[in-house]
Structures are given as C-alpha cells and as structure tokens.
Amino acid sequence: MDREDKIRETVRQKFSDYLSEKKCRKTPERFAILNIIYSEQRHFDVDSLFEALARRSFRVSRATLYNTIQLLLECNLIQKHQFGKNISVYERSFNNDYHHHLICTSCGKIREYRNMELKTAISGKKIKNFKVTHYSLYVYGLCGSCLRGMKKANHKGKSNP
C-alpha cells in the first residue's frame, strides 16, 4: 500500500467516524466522492468532480455532490475557496502541507506558494475568544507572464484595456 493509498484509507475512516457521530448514513456515493477527491488533482469545482466521477462510471446527482461537499467541509476533510469568480473551488485539506495562494488579478491564474515561515507565523498566533480551525491566505497581484505582457504593451505606448 503506497503513501497515497494510506491517506485515502485514513480519510475514509475519519469520514466514517464523522458520519457515525452525526448519525448519518454511510452511502456508497459519499465514499466514492471522498475517494475521487483524494485521488485527483488538488483543486476542483463541482463540475470537475462530476466529470471525474463520470470518467469512472460513477453517476451522482449535483444535489448529492453539494450535500456531500457540505459534510466534508464540516469535518475539515476539504476546504472551500472563492478566488474572485462566482464559482467555488475546493481542495482536500487532510495531510496538506500548508501552502498559500497567489492569484493573478489580470489572468486569474492560481499558483501555490509554500512558505514555512509564514505558515508558522500565522498558525502560531493565539487569538482571544476564537478557536482557530484553519486559515486561507490569498495574495493578489500580477503573475510573471502578465507582467511581461504589460511591459511589452507599455513599450508600444498602450495602456491595458
């Protein structure tokens, strides 16, 4: 059993425990969804999740996807992001070496940014009257290719449209 399998096993157990605790049923749909999430790429939205399941011939309704996502959020197995667009993006959060997100305000591209110092600085803070479970740091700005594009445009005497 490789490392990834081990993680899938662990989160399955955690989810199962959470469902028991909440007296919710352990349906195959719920576990299939969790399994896909911990098998495919880290960032996903409801549509890509739907398609990933379909690729493995597992058909679930959107309603069930939203329902299950809600449960997974509650037990901190996934995390929700909204990077400016009107669409929610999710990310598995168990065993996730902490990273932050760089968001290009010009092209919308998301880049991950690992920085242990920052992680430590942020998660080390004790806040009065607030029990922290997790955090998100979004850094907005211009990515390399947009920067270069702008410079070129400026040389031609143009402003960005």
Next chain:
Amino acid sequence: MDREDKIRETVRQKFSDYLSEKKCRKTPERFAILNIIYSEQRHFDVDSLFEALARRSFRVSRATLYNTIQLLLECNLIQKHQFGKNISVYERSFNNDYHHHLICTSCGKIREYRNMELKTAISGKKIKNFKVTHYSLYVYGLCGSCLRGMKKANHKGKSNP
C-alpha cells in the same frame, strides 16, 4: 475639513485620475458611489450599497453599481471578499490599517483582527515572478459565543445539529 473628508477627497482624486487614464467618463453616479463607500461602514455588499444610496435619495441601477465596483477594484480603491456565502462583500482599501478576518464557521459572523506582526510578516515576503498588490488572510474557526453554546450543548449530552 476633518480626517475623513480628507480621505474622501484623496480617493476621489485617485478615482478621477484612473478614469482619465482609462479614458472613461466621470459620471456623477461613479463619484456618488465612491463617496458612499467611503462614508458608511467598512463592509458592504451590493444590496447595502444600493440602500445606502437610496437613503440619500440617489437612485442608481444595479448594473451601474456592478460596473463601478469593477472600476474601483481595478484601481485598488476597494477590495472584494467572499466569506463562504455566495455573496460578494466589499471593503474600502485606501488608508485601511491592515487587518485580517476571523470567520466563525458556525454562525458566519466576521470579526476583524488587527495584528501588526502578521501584517509585516506577510507583506514583507518577496515572491519570485509575482508582483504583489494586496492580500487577504481569512482565519476560520469558532467565535466566543458559538464556543460557549457548544460547551453548554455538550454538557446536556447533545451534538451540534
């Protein structure tokens, strides 16, 4: 002229400059919206902005609100947040002593959290191939009153519903 008036004056000028640069028209609607934003409470959504304008008998369409908000985002006079709900919340960003946001995952309440050390740690980072304009740090967890509520519920032997 008090400090707040001075700020409104400055952002008006900045906005005006931006509109000139982009060859956009300086309509009364645009300046009225900016002015309200820098007069009322820091967090607002499109609806509360609409109502605030109405209270001063200034009627603008939603379309214009969205249009103007877009311009203000572009020139960094406001900042957009999406705190988990499917609604965008905005906040003025000029002369904003940097604060972070604490979000209660149980009741949804937002609290501001000022911490100079964190601000310095985050904005001091130089990132390769990325020109930072601003950032948002969202800290999720349980607020004081939800924590107390849960403790009480647990004592009665209940789990949260």
Next chain:
DNA sequence: ATGTATGCAAACCATTTGCAATGAC
C-alpha cells in the same frame, strides 16, 4: 456630434429546494 454610460428587463448559471423513489439501518 459622438459614442460611452446608464437604466431596465431579460438571461445566466451556480447553488438550493421540494418531492417521489430508493436503499441503509
């Protein structure tokens, strides 16, 4: 005079909801 910006209403689309059928317990 010109063409951008506005207001209105319709369109859009992610997400939510209601309900009958299914299946976990």
Next chain:
DNA sequence: GTCATTGCAAATGGTTTGCATACAT
C-alpha cells in the same frame, strides 16, 4: 419497516448582458 438520502426538475438569487435612451466630452 422506517426514515435518511438520492435523483430529478424546478426555483432561487446574485451577477451579467443586450439594448434603447441619456449625457459627458
């Protein structure tokens, strides 16, 4: 057998868009 969960389809609601009119330049 019971009742939570599913799938479906319709509803919701924030945001966007198309177009005729108004108005900044």
